[in-house]
Amino acid sequence: MDTPNLRIQRTMATSVSIPADTLDSVVVQGHWGKVHRGRWHGEVAIRLLEIDGNNQDHLKLFKKEVMNYRQTRHENVILFMGACMAPPHLAIITSFCQGVTLYSVVRERGHMLDINKIRQIAQDIVTGMGYLHAKNIIHKDLKSKNVFYDTNRVVITDFGLFGMAGVVQEGRRNNVLRIPRGWIDYLAPEIVRKMSPEVAEDQLPFSKAADVYAFGTIFYELQLGDWPMTNLPAETKIWLVGSNVGVKKVLADANLGKEVTEILSACWSSEDENRPTFTPLADMLEKLPKLNRRLSHPGHFWKTPE
Known part of the structure; x- marks a missing residue:
């Protein structure tokens, strides 16, 4: 065209x-x-x-x-x-964002992120999302590919546009549920439970609480450099997320220490009303240990694949 x-x-x-x-x-x-x-x-x-x-x-x-x-x-x-x-x-x-997506940062340059840098990136995302929510704007597609990082600054992109996806796909729909790689990891249980080939993306129950759930996944990526449950098929992920069974196993296997685990547990709560807003999340991030203080667990440090 x-x-x-x-x-x-x-x-x-x-x-x-x-x-x-x-x-x-x-x-x-x-x-x-x-x-x-x-x-x-x-x-x-x-x-x-x-x-x-x-x-x-x-x-x-x-x-x-x-x-x-x-x-x-x-x-x-x-x-x-x-x-x-x-x-x-x-x-x-x-x-135009001159930097690279956070998706690329955590996978290609993750070894350069110490706990102070991880906290600063997370705080910037929380600040930007708190601003959008204060204006009653729901992102609906918060993920590391929609967050850019350049010269120590985070920029959130593509908020709200996911609501147009169902309109774009209208007339292309069939009886197959198309799930892009990694998408499930950002979706709150109440959204996953509503997914079906008959339900358009713009009809799914996105909310401010669902954005908080998605932030939890980004925070996990910052810690470990990948999505949770990476090697599982989409069908298994749907069941684990929808039933919330997967969250407990992910947190136990990650072994990230008390402070980080508390933040992830709060963001990934199975009930949307139990998830914090971005304002208390900012306070929780501020209380994370700093690099020059004794950490509760060495898992706070980035571990390279080597």
Whole structure:
């Protein structure tokens, strides 16, 4: 498909065109569309949504997400710059993250993360997510691939866009439940129990508490450099997460020490009302041992595969 010219709105009243030749290659393919690297007053990320802009229900949902982006401005949240609101081409334009995803950091550079760095990264995520939740914005797809890390700063991206996934997939649905690798690890039990081929992604019970559960998985990745239950098939994970049996085994096997285990246990609580909000989580992270203090367990240190 040819790359379109885009008329970008900085506000609901003003707009400006971006010629097609300012859009570079696709950076990533998401549930809801493609992210292009582009140039518009500097380098930007252009999220082209693959939805029917002529469908009024779809357009209304898209405009709601744009409004969420427009009301955010925080150092740990991706910077909104504009949106294309004219069908058939719908897009959200943000600053371009120069760093790498946290997914890559913990797997490729994990040996460089000491406990102070892990705590700082986790605190930045909690601060950014607390800000979004204070504005009643649910991320719905919080994972290490949607968190960027550059020059000691965390930036959370793609919040809210997962709500568009069911619209994108509408008409492509069949009797097979498609589960991307690693996705189950971020999903709270109440979401996993509702999953089926007949239920669209945007109909799943995402909530602020579900975002907290997803943060728990990222915090686990920071400690051990991978998802929990990595080598198990998706069907087994679904049962273990949905029944919450897997959490106890994961925590016992990880042997991460009292303080880290308490945070993970709280985030991964089987009942959503028992999970903390991001405000008390910030206090829990602040109380973690520092590198220059005696640790409760050596598991707080990063262990390289060697």
